[in-house]
Amino acid sequence: xxxxxxxxxxxxxxxxxxxxxxxxxxxxxxxxxxxxxxxxxxxxxxxxxxxxxxxxxxxxxxxxxxxxxxxxxxxxxxxxxxxxxxxxxxxxxxxxxxxx
Amino acid sequence: xxxxxxxxxxxxxxxxxxxxxxxxxxxxxxxxxxxxxxxxxxxxxxxxxxxxxxxxxxxxxxxxxxxxxxxxxxxxxxxxxxxxxxxxxxxxxxxxxxxxxxxxxxxxxxxxxxxxxxxxxxxxxxxxxxxxxxxxxxxxxxxxxxxxxxxxxxxxxxxxxxxxxxxxxxxxxxxxxxxxxxxxxxxxxxxxxxxxxxxxxxxxxxxxxxxxxxxxxxxxxxxxxxxxxxxxxxxxxxxxxxxxxxxxxxxxxxxxxxxxxxxxxxxxxxxxxxxxxxxxxxxxxxxxxxxxxxxxxxxxxxxxxxxxxxxxxxxxxxxxxxxxxxxxxxxxxxxxxxxxxxxxxxxxxxxxxxxxxxxxxxxxxxxxxxxxxxxxxxxxxxxxxxxxxxxxxxxxxxxxxxxxxxxxxxxx
Numbered sequence: 001x002x003x004x005x006x007x008x009x010x011x012x013x014x015x016x017x018x019x020x021x022x023x024x025x026x027x028x029x030x031x032x033x034x035x036x037x038x039x040x041x042x043x044x045x046x047x048x049x050x051x052x053x054x055x056x057x058x059x060x061x062x063x064x065x066x067x068x069x070x071x072x073x074x075x076x077x078x079x080x081x082x083x084x085x086x087x088x089x090x091x092x093x094x095x096x097x098x099x100x
Numbered sequence: 101x102x103x104x105x106x107x108x109x110x111x112x113x114x115x116x117x118x119x120x121x122x123x124x125x126x127x128x129x130x131x132x133x134x135x136x137x138x139x140x141x142x143x144x145x146x147x148x149x150x151x152x153x154x155x156x157x158x159x160x161x162x163x164x165x166x167x168x169x170x171x172x173x174x175x176x177x178x179x180x181x182x183x184x185x186x187x188x189x190x191x192x193x194x195x196x197x198x199x200x201x202x203x204x205x206x207x208x209x210x211x212x213x214x215x216x217x218x219x220x221x222x223x224x225x226x227x228x229x230x231x232x233x234x235x236x237x238x239x240x241x242x243x244x245x246x247x248x249x250x251x252x253x254x255x256x257x258x259x260x261x262x263x264x265x266x267x268x269x270x271x272x273x274x275x276x277x278x279x280x281x282x283x284x285x286x287x288x289x290x291x292x293x294x295x296x297x298x299x300x301x302x303x304x305x306x307x308x309x310x311x312x313x314x315x316x317x318x319x320x321x322x323x324x325x326x327x328x329x330x331x332x333x334x335x336x337x338x339x340x341x342x343x344x345x346x347x348x349x350x351x352x353x354x355x356x357x358x359x360x361x362x363x364x365x366x367x368x369x370x371x372x373x374x375x376x377x378x379x380x381x382x383x384x385x386x387x388x389x390x391x392x393x394x395x396x397x398x399x400x401x402x403x404x405x406x407x408x409x410x411x412x413x414x415x416x417x418x419x420x421x422x423x424x425x426x427x428x429x430x431x432x433x434x435x436x437x438x439x440x441x442x443x444x445x446x447x448x449x450x451x452x453x454x455x456x457x458x459x460x461x462x463x464x465x466x467x468x469x470x471x472x473x474x475x476x477x478x479x480x481x482x483x484x485x486x487x488x489x490x491x492x493x494x495x496x497x498x499x500x501x502x503x504x505x506x507x508x509x510x511x512x
Contacts, residue, residue: 058313059407
């Protein structure tokens with residue numbers, strides 16, 4: 001489990017009615033008894049922790065759509081990487097302009 | 101029922117994203133016009149506004165408080181009060197009631213709001229916390245409390261009887277109208293004004309709503325397969341109502357009758373609706389009106405375009421109306437106005453009154469492909485002429501607060 005997964009599991013535990021210590025990447029989200037409002041709060045916390053924006057709409061996706069904890073960490077990892085790539089692209093562009 | 105007082109509507113007033121008066125609002129509804137646009141937050145840094153994930157909303161356009169509001173202190177009030185005062189002025193003008201009212205203690209003013217003076221409080225606190233000003237604004241309290249609009253309107257018309265605001269999120273206006281209806285019916289007052297106003301399209305409010313993840317980035321498409329959330333709007337809707345005999349005695353022009361009111365709560369969840377609460381509220385409204393389901397010709401749905409509401413409301417309507425569902429025309433005018441939150445019940449009540457008067461069912465626009473689970477006649481895309489004797493208006497709010505009104509034609 002990498003840093004992203006550890007932080008996410010921490011956030012999930014903080015928002016569960018009965019936090020468990022045995023959560024793994026394979027744990028189905030539905031098993032964690034997370035309701036729609038919990039999910040809104042979890043998404044908010046994740047956005048804050050990782051400095052990303054998660055385009056999640058409660059009308060289009062439900063807790064069940066995320067399947068496992070692993071699918072959540074995958075999504076977050078993708079967004080973190082996309083954000084880093086965008087920033088790096090911006091820096092490279094800036095450096096190129098300066099060089100020119 | 102024999103011996104019971106009857107309650108009629110003698111004035112309506114509205115400020116909406118598709119018209120700042122009732123006639124313009126109703127024409128827009130008939131034409132299928134949408135009030136959707138990019139939200140412009142006045143005096144607000146564009147860089148911050150650009151960061152909003154959801155940039156759309158339905159705002160009131162070209163509203164000038166100085167032109168619409170006479171009282172100086174009311175001119176200084178929060179935008180939510182401005183809408184209420186302007187709408188009340190239109191309603192009272194239409195009613196031709198002599199004001200200040202002749203028997204002031206026999207009149208009431210019930211004008212609610214979901215959030216009250218949110219714009220004021222946001223601005224005042226931003227000044228207090230970010231610029232270390234010694235206070236937000238000396239008038240801040242008077243402007244932001246949820247009773248300001250009711251107080252301003254009461255002052256304008258000399259209303260000395262029950263004067264206060266209701267607060268029940270999206271059911272606010274319906275509760276206000278329902279309570280005034282009950283006060284008149286039970287003989288507490290003879291005349292009054294009721295409804296609600298909302299202006300909650302501030303930066304903080306947009307951020308707060310976005311965090312709940314129920315807003316659509318695309319538009320408000322009630323009952324549609326593509327629906328993906330609601331769209332915020334602002335405005336006000338109020339009605340002047342009176343005892344039938346009181347109206348007849350002064351030769352008033354009666355627009356419609358308020359025939360029934362039902363209120364029932366889910367007592368279950370803050371966001372997920374039950375079937376039972378909405379069913380019971382509709383059933384109570386029919387019973388109070390002394391009507392059967394087949395007597396309702398038009399139902400103005402709550403229809404917020406969230407995944408949950410629309411399918412739940414469809415099921416609730418089907419279960420209450422049974423065999424009469426087939427002949428019922430339904431529509432969600434939120435497809436055009438957006439969700440006016442606390443004020444939605446007010447403008448929707450007015451839509452019902454106009455629908456009865458004009459014999460016209462406004463459409464649910466944007467309904468290109470219906471969700472198979474939403475299988476009622478939602479009057480897709482284009483409104484239609486239909487003789488409407490009775491209309492019902494549904495309001496189902498966060499927390500499972502349900503209020504339903506039934507309107508009928510003028511008894512005169």
